Amino acid sequence: MDFDVVIVGAGPCGLAAACRLMQLAQEAGRELEVCVVEKGSEIGAHIMSGAVFEPRALDELFPDWRERGAPVQLPVARDEFHFLAGPERAIRVPEFFIPRPSRNHGNYIISLGELCRWLGEQAEALGVNLFPGFAAAEVLYDGERVAGVITGDMGRGADGRPKPNFEPGYELRASYTLFAEGCRGSLGKELIRHYGLQGGADPQHYGLGIKEIWSVAPERHQQGLVVHTLGWPLDNRTEGGGFLYHARDNLVYLGLIVALNYRNPWLSPFEEFQRWKHHPLIAGVLEGGKRISYGARAVNKGGLQSLPKLVFPGGLLAGCEAGFLNGVKIKGNHTAMKTGMLAAEAIFAALLHGDDAPLVLDDYPAAVRKSWVHEELYRARNFGPAQKKLGTLAGSAFTWLDQNLFGGRLPFTLHARQPDHEGLMLADEAPRIDYPKPDNVLSFDRLSSVYLSSTNHEEDQPCHLRLKDPELPIRENLPKYAEPAQRYCPAAVYEVVDDERGGKRFQINAQNCVHCKTCDIKDPAQNIEWTVPEGGGGPNYAGM
Structure with a gap:
């Protein structure tokens, strides 16, 4: 199938790029074939973010977004930062001591999934071809040029053989391909390696964000309140923090982000989040409420110094695929949208040249450097x-x-x-962390949490979590680091179990995977490679 442009990923970046391309085509009176391929079962199914949203890019893309009914409706009414000095004590930080970019006046509490669904509707109305449920599994090369992507096969058994319902993947060819898979995209990772795009930059850095949605008692709800926390349960050398956003209809969005450069192999980000909810500042909001959704996702945090080269023959990287999150603002959705729009403008300008179109779109990184995105990241770089x-x-x-x-x-x-994966201490040298058992009121286990993400994979398919060396987890990671995959995974995908010979075996429960990519990032031997499963598999987030 041939298109002018293929966009991989229907997140805020990919959808903003698609809309901008079609706007430019309409303004110029030109026909344009744009395809957006998305591995989630529907637009928004794999989208998870806090989210306090800065509307700057949306203002530029659709100045009339309010009249169009965008689900960006609840302005931030009040902002609070608290330092948690222990499991019982909280110190509210005066506004004077809050970094100015971290303040949220003029921003909105939203569901990013709902915004992406709305952006998808705008894109379809403009004539974009949306293909949800199709995972871009391979980069399609023509010599040294990217010529598109190949979607994954459907209907292969766990042994790799075709089943009766087998359908081969599709070749989606295009003059230009924009990769907007989000943080640690599998194709983006391949492209960065293939073209040496990270050369001269710092390694990318990451955090793991774990989020829940609760319905709380009306008397405990303060619509429009944004709360951020630092400190407990993390120690002073472990980066991270919590958030609690009072959304509409007595809902609160809450979560914890833990930087994946943490050193203690006994640390479990999931368990730290469960502990955090027991702090009186958080428990006081949740008590009497009901947990209704759960999810987890890696986020970029490297900033300007970690940005790879953005262009290569026939393709571009944008949004969190490249790492445009602004750490001091704790936001990346507005920069993802804007870089998608800038990529779209560079692509459209190149297509106007017809057969003389450039192979590498150097106008795109030049436009990024001149934009407010670069200004933001420059100021936040340290x-x-x-x-x-x-x-x-x-x-x-x-x-x-x-x-x-x-x-x-x-x-x-x-x-x-x-790199984040190189910082782990040996398990014998690190203080062991004994986490309390969940009370099933405020804190819960992984499996009941994954259930609330509506995660589903076809079980009879090749495992999408590939081990370069299947024996390494037991041979090396277990004696050195007590196999940290058991703890860093927020979905109980990895276990060390007894085998029939009285030894240990590394077990992968791939059907639990919520596509957070943490294993691909944090494994100390870089032995786990996250790849896409069959299209439509994974979480089916609602309102995240």
């Missing part, structure tokens, strides 16, 4: 490295100085050059 080097308390003081006194323009740039 946030992540400062947290890593100085710890939570001193790093926060540095960020306040950097942002509020110098406006992010200190005359130096910090770096964090150690």
Whole structure:
């Protein structure tokens, strides 16, 4: 199947790019064939974000978004930051000491999934071809040029053989392919390696975000309130923080983000989140409420220093695929949309040249450098490295100085050059963490949580979690690190179980996978490779 443009991923970046392409085509009176391929069963099924949303890019894409009925309706009414000094104590941070970019005046509490569904409707109305339920499994090359993607086969058994319902994947060819898979996209990872796009940049850095939606008692709900926390249950050398957003209809969105450069192999981000909910500041909102949804997703946090080269022959990287999240704002949806729009403008301008269109769209990174996205990331560039080097308390003081006194323009740039997976201590040298059992009131186990994500995979298919060396988890990771996959995975995918010979076996429960990509990032041997399962598999988030 041939198109002018193929876009991989129907998140805010990919959909904004598709809409912008069609807007430009209509303005120029040209026909344009744009395809968006999405591995989720429907638009929004794999979308998870906090989310406090800055509407700047949406204002540019659809100035009349309010009249069009965009699900961006609840403005932030009040902003609070708290330092949790222990399991019982919280210190509210005065507004004066909050970094200016972290304040949320003029922003909105939204469901990003709902916004993406709406963007999908706008894209379809403009004439975009949306293909949900089809996973882009391979990059299609023509020599050294990217010529499109190949979707994954459907109907292969676990042994790799075709079943009676087998359907081969489709070749989706295009003049240009925009990769907008989100954080740690499997094709983006391949392209960065194939073309050496990370050369000269710091390694990308990541956090794992775990989120729940609760329906709470009306008397405990304060619509429009945004709460962020630092400190407990994480120690001063473990980056991360919590959020609790009071949305509409007595719903609260809450979660914890843990940086994946943590050192203690006994740490479990999922269990830390369960502990966090027991703090009186959080429990006071949740008590008497009901948990209705759960999800997890890796987020970029490397910032400007970790951006790869954005273009290569026939293709482009945009949004969280490249790592445009603004760490000090704790936001990346607006920058994802804007970089998708800038990519669309570069692609359309190139297509106007016909047969003389350039192979590599250097106009796109040039446009990014001139945009407000680059200005934001430049000013925020020292946030992540400062947290890593100085710890939570001193790093926060540095960020306040950097942002509020110098406006992010200190005359130096910090770096964090150690990849996240290299930082683990040996298990024998690290303090063991004994987590309390869940009470099934505020805290829960992984399996009951995964159930609330509506995750489903066809069980009789090849495992999409591939081990380069199947023996390594037991041979090396278990004695060195007590096999940390058992703890860093928020979906109980990985287990060490007894085998029939009295030894140990590494078990992969791939059907539980919520597509967070943490295993692909944090495995200390980089032995686990996350690839796409059959299209339509994975979580089916509602309202996330």
